[in-house]
Amino acid sequence: MGRVRDALRFRDGKKNAVKPGDFPVGPTSKSNAAKQLQATADRLDQLQEALYASASQSVLLVLQGMDTSGKGGTIRHACGLVNPQGLHIKSFKKPTRTELKHDFLWRVRRALPTPGMIGVFDRSHYEDVLIAKVDSLVEPDEVEKRYDLINAFEQELADSGVVLIKCFLNISREEQRKRLIARLERPEKHWKYNPADLDARSKWDDYQDAYADALTRCDTDTAPWFVVPSDHKWYRNWAVSQLLLETLESMDPQYPEPSFDVEEELKRVKAAN
Amino acid sequence: MGRVRDALRFRDGKKNAVKPGDFPVGPTSKSNAAKQLQATADRLDQLQEALYASASQSVLLVLQGMDTSGKGGTIRHACGLVNPQGLHIKSFKKPTRTELKHDFLWRVRRALPTPGMIGVFDRSHYEDVLIAKVDSLVEPDEVEKRYDLINAFEQELADSGVVLIKCFLNISREEQRKRLIARLERPEKHWKYNPADLDARSKWDDYQDAYADALTRCDTDTAPWFVVPSDHKWYRNWAVSQLLLETLESMDPQYPEPSFDVEEELKRVKAAN
Numbered sequence: 237m238g239r240v241r242d243a244l245r246f247r248d249g250k251k252n253a254v255k256p257g258d259f260p261v262g263p264t265s266k267s268n269a270a271k272q273l274q275a276t277a278d279r280l281d282q283l284q285e286a287l288y289a290s291a292s293q294s295v296l297l298v299l300q301g302m303d304t305s306g307k308g309g310t311i312r313h314a315c316g317l318v319n320p321q322g323l324h325i326k327s328f329k330k331p332t333r334t335e336l337k338h339d340f341l342w343r344v345r346r347a348l349p350t351p352g353m354i355g356v357f358d359r360s361h362y363e364d365v366l367i368a369k370v371d372s373l374v375e376p377d378e379v380e381k382r383y384d385l386i387n388a389f390e391q392e393l394a395d396s397g398v399v400l401i402k403c404f405l406n407i408s409r410e411e412q413r414k415r416l417i418a419r420l421e422r423p424e425k426h427w428k429y430n431p432a433d434l435d436a437r438s439k440w441d442d443y444q445d446a447y448a449d450a451l452t453r454c455d456t457d458t459a460p461w462f463v464v465p466s467d468h469k470w471y472r473n474w475a476v477s478q479l480l481l482e483t484l485e486s487m488d489p490q491y492p493e494p495s496f497d498v499e500e501e502l503k504r505v506k507a508a509n
Numbered sequence: 510m511g512r513v514r515d516a517l518r519f520r521d522g523k524k525n526a527v528k529p530g531d532f533p534v535g536p537t538s539k540s541n542a543a544k545q546l547q548a549t550a551d552r553l554d555q556l557q558e559a560l561y562a563s564a565s566q567s568v569l570l571v572l573q574g575m576d577t578s579g580k581g582g583t584i585r586h587a588c589g590l591v592n593p594q595g596l597h598i599k600s601f602k603k604p605t606r607t608e609l610k611h612d613f614l615w616r617v618r619r620a621l622p623t624p625g626m627i628g629v630f631d632r633s634h635y636e637d638v639l640i641a642k643v644d645s646l647v648e649p650d651e652v653e654k655r656y657d658l659i660n661a662f663e664q665e666l667a668d669s670g671v672v673l674i675k676c677f678l679n680i681s682r683e684e685q686r687k688r689l690i691a692r693l694e695r696p697e698k699h700w701k702y703n704p705a706d707l708d709a710r711s712k713w714d715d716y717q718d719a720y721a722d723a724l725t726r727c728d729t730d731t732a733p734w735f736v737v738p739s740d741h742k743w744y745r746n747w748a749v750s751q752l753l754l755e756t757l758e759s760m761d762p763q764y765p766e767p768s769f770d771v772e773e774e775l776k777r778v779k780a781a782n
Binding site: 285286289308311312315316318319320321323325327358413416417420421423424426427428429431434437438440491492494496498501502504505506508509 | 558559562581584585588589591592593594596598600631686689690693694696697699700701702704707710711713764765767769771774775777778779781782
């Protein structure tokens with residue numbers, strides 16, 4: 237299934253086997269990662285164009301992680317390697333009133349990538365079994381039901397040609413502290429800071445448990461979870477770009493056959509004024 | 510207003526003053542353009558982040574041009590310099606039945622960038638005074654009305670904080686021929702070729718006239734048109750990235766003041782577990 241996919245694939249209980257600061261596969265230095273990223277960019281570019289041209293399958297990259305784990309940075313530096321015309325990025329915020337009137341998957345269905353596109357979810361339906369569980373926004377048996385609904389939904393996506401890559405950007409508690417402090421010490425990063433982030437931080441262990449449950453209950457072969465060590469931003473960006481690359485390689489998108497006679501059209505163009 | 514903005518700004522009758530293969534401003538070689546592009550990328554990155562954070566104004570880059578003029582390539586290489594999370598790209602195809610039931614600006618209004626975003630239109634409402642005029646899809650007096658409606662619409666956008674950059678990607682007839690042939694000679698480019706492109710090509714002069722009219726009628730100080738020499742792809746990409754950069758510089762987006770007490774929050778983070 238691909239070297240990086242295999243190394244980072246979540247398996248029951250393995251969530252904590254790879255530490256947030258580890259390099260379980262690939263480069264172990266920033267400069268090596270940067271070199272590899274350029275080769276990846278060229279290959280991603282080719283594969284994305286074929287995916288877009290074929291317009292049959294699509295990719296959905298789901299990014300989840302604690303505050304400051306780098307969902308935005310991953311989009312900027314890993315997804316930023318891809319032609320932006322082929323990306324469909326959706327950030328899921330606190331549900332609006334309208335969204336709350338519908339079932340939790342309603343807004344997710346509306347944001348799915350169309351065939352040929354690479355969809356990117358900055359947070360996702362998993363918030364509905366994470367914050368919903370930690371803050372007891374719903375009853376425990378509703379959370380249980382949602383795992384099943386998510387699995388059914390993701391199977392439905394897989395059946396319709398949407399290939400899922402679900403990434404848990406795994407940072408350590410200590411790294412989060414550093415990043416929160418950095419946001420406060422740099423005026424141009426103040427806008428990224430939210431006092432409420434500390435409330436979530438105070439429930440760190442509860443969130444880790446909720447992630448462990450969600451990953452365990454919703455890791456399937458058709459919609460696997462990957463645990464991305466994210467204490468080092470350059471490693472996180474490299475890893476996600478590789479997951480994207482290996483996934484596209486395994487999909488092997490093909491340019492469509494032309495619906496016209498190529499030789500005939502060449503003659504027409506050359507004869508035209 | 511900026512060196513490149515000034516040099517490429519359309520003015521009555523000037524559409525043909527700058528030739529598609531000219532370099533009226535900036536680099537005159539591909540390698541110099543590439544060097545400048547990297548510096549531009551870093552600066553764009555900073556300005557885009559401030560625009561996004563301020564979430565007050567937005568940019569709307571309108572790309573128009575004949576087939577093969579490189580609207581897609583511009584998005585890939587010029588807009589691709591920007592964080593994709595801050596881009597909202599919309600391609601306007603032949604109107605759907607639903608779209609045709611509404612006035613021509615309806616679908617355009619639905620695709621406008623939200624505050625803080627850089628919107629990119631791959632074709633736009635200008636198709637409704639270009640192909641609509643050339644193919645007589647509407648009466649001539651309707652075309653006249655549409656110029657006025659477009660001007661009123663764009664003034665409304667400017668008043669609501671949407672800064673427009675309208676680019677006519679200007680290629681020569683000979684360059685289009687080369688690009689159409691290249692699409693046919695490279696199997697991985699076949700999907701970009703459409704036999705109907707030759708029909709539009711056969712009306713080349715009519716299209717040039719329609720562009721001249723649209724640019725003349727709809728060039729205003731609040732929503733100016735720029736004529737981008739596009740026979741050289743590297744020049745086109747450089748020029749559009751500079752127009753974007755100069756526009757963002759003139760907007761001078763500012764990070765919002767924090768809504769919290771920074772020192773207090775720093776203490777809280779440091780005291781937290």
